[in-house]
Amino acid sequence: MKLGVLVSDYRNMEDTLLRLTADTLGIILVSNGVYHAKVKENGKTSPVLEKSPHLYALLEDIQTRGLENEIDGRVKSITYNDLVDLIFGEYEKVIWI
């Protein structure tokens, strides 16, 4: 299964995202999920970034929250246009959590 996960929040990923398994798992940070790409809590980067090598974050949501500097280097910024292509082109199913 090629699964694209739109992560829209910063808390409580243990019961959902962190348990999911897929042949290809893409993580697309949107809404308050984009904090995972920047915020270090007690010096540690978010465990969400360790879950997959396929990491994206929505540029508009990064900019809205004042996070443009110091986004983790593993995370690729994408536009809404890119997101449409990811949804149809790279993943068979998409979820929003």
Next chain:
Amino acid sequence: MKLGVLVSDYRNMEDTLLRLTADTLGIILVSNGVYHAKVKENGKTSPVLEKSPHLYALLEDIQTRGLENEIDGRVKSITYNDLVDLIFGEYEKVIWI
């Protein structure tokens, strides 16, 4: 300060409830906060129950969620009528978190 805290949720109490200090701190479990009075996670009762000796839970909310059995013995069930008296009689300020 005599502070009454209406705890309305089950998650993310670390930044709020668990840091509060008051001469008298009352914890009133309402809405999904009533799960603190029953659910053991990994065998442990909720840390919320350790925060204060003044523990209450709203009967209607317990009943709604099927939690009437096995409520922790430290927690006193109260009605809406009791809650009005607690708010005016026992606490100087009340918050909902």
Next chain:
Amino acid sequence: MAKLTIGVFSSLVGSLSLDFAVKLADAAVKKGHSVDFWVSGNATMLSKKEQRAFKDYSALQKTLQELMKTGNFQATACEACAEARGYHKEDTMEGFQRHSMDWYLASGFSADRVLHIGGD
């Protein structure tokens, strides 16, 4: 007797926080207290007239209107929050007032207790 101001903010309809706030107000008024009831943000949904009663939703219009009749309960919706959602004066439940946000603070000024129900 005392005065309680209840402010309810986020998404009410479909949430039992709505019922909580109204039941608490009802219990307080029945004990002789007065209650100011402020709805802001998505909670302004409560002020929409002609909500239809379904078993999956609480139907609170009747309780609210009985509370209003006591003279010890006033309900006010945030005017800007309501307009932003397309609730105009003519969409508003009878007896529900509309004011700007300072009304809530003024109500708090004279209240013995304020219970602010925030959340998502």
Next chain:
Amino acid sequence: MAKLTIGVFSSLVGSLSLDFAVKLADAAVKKGHSVDFWVSGNATMLSKKEQRAFKDYSALQKTLQELMKTGNFQATACEACAEARGYHKEDTMEGFQRHSMDWYLASGFSADRVLHIGGD
């Protein structure tokens, strides 16, 4: 081209999830895809006509109506969810359909992708 069904559920107005869903639909339609847009629960707020534009809220009625004109976008509100909130047929934004919940599942049947935006 492909079909995307977007379902949006909880409290939309006042939340940028609303803008997300509409912007995504807009980008998909501009790329030649078709989009079905379902609002249920508190998200039925989006279907209320005459929402007033404030700088503190997204004003999306215009974008929605332009999307509807393309013929590749249809927006539907859950009828029971809307009625429970006091949104009747005459309260509904022009071009917004109302159906029962099975419409969303039927839309999913023929969709290449479904993005279900739940949450609080």
Next chain:
Amino acid sequence: MAIKKIAFIVKSLPYKTEASRLALTHAIASQTVEIYLEDGDNVEPVLAFIGDGVLNCLKDQKAMNAYGVTSLEQHLKNSLLLDLKVLICKEDIGKFSLSEDSLIMDAEDIGGETKANIVPFSEIMKEMESANHLMFF
């Protein structure tokens, strides 16, 4: 002629928001979806409760008495009565120390024959793999 499978994954607590309620009502709406589809086409729902969502499955929910609203228990029983597949995550039941006795496992009292199933998360993951679309509530 095709059957499309939709997995409804419930991860939210009940009542405070209507997320889990909408999951059940939408899943049940699959019963009438045929009216929109060609002959032989249909949608097959699967309901799975994970994480905090398993607490939707506790017995004896008295929401109608206390608040005058249909309980999640009633919706879950209706789902079983209509023979929907219902899965409850075994690991989460364990995490919350819930016994099977405390859970809504059947709808016998209203004439239902289908039972809920307590299964490991890996089984739920397999359902997600075989589903055409996934909806997390």
Next chain:
Amino acid sequence: MAIKKIAFIVKSLPYKTEASRLALTHAIASQTVEIYLEDGDNVEPVLAFIGDGVLNCLKDQKAMNAYGVTSLEQHLKNSLLLDLKVLICKEDIGKFSLSEDSLIMDAEDIGGETKANIVPFSEIMKEMESANHLMFF
């Protein structure tokens, strides 16, 4: 003649819900509350950001460009311009490894003179003690 102090405690992340936005707009509404009160009476707001709420205070929020809505940054600057007391929790700034440089600490660019204060949680607790009413957003 009396002054009642109301503490607005912001613990929520911005934008996904409007909780923090409503905190700031209601706190700012204290500027016009006098019209409802007797001469000399007034309401004094204090704004405090704790927990995840401190992330409302990050600079360079481009919400107007990206979504056409007023940013929390703009509201926070307006609060400072109106001389509202603004406190940001020191421990939470530390927990998130945020520098003071990255935070909205003043509204000089719009002519404001009041500055935000980074203070230990114990100071915020003292504000709560001296307030007449508390509102958590």
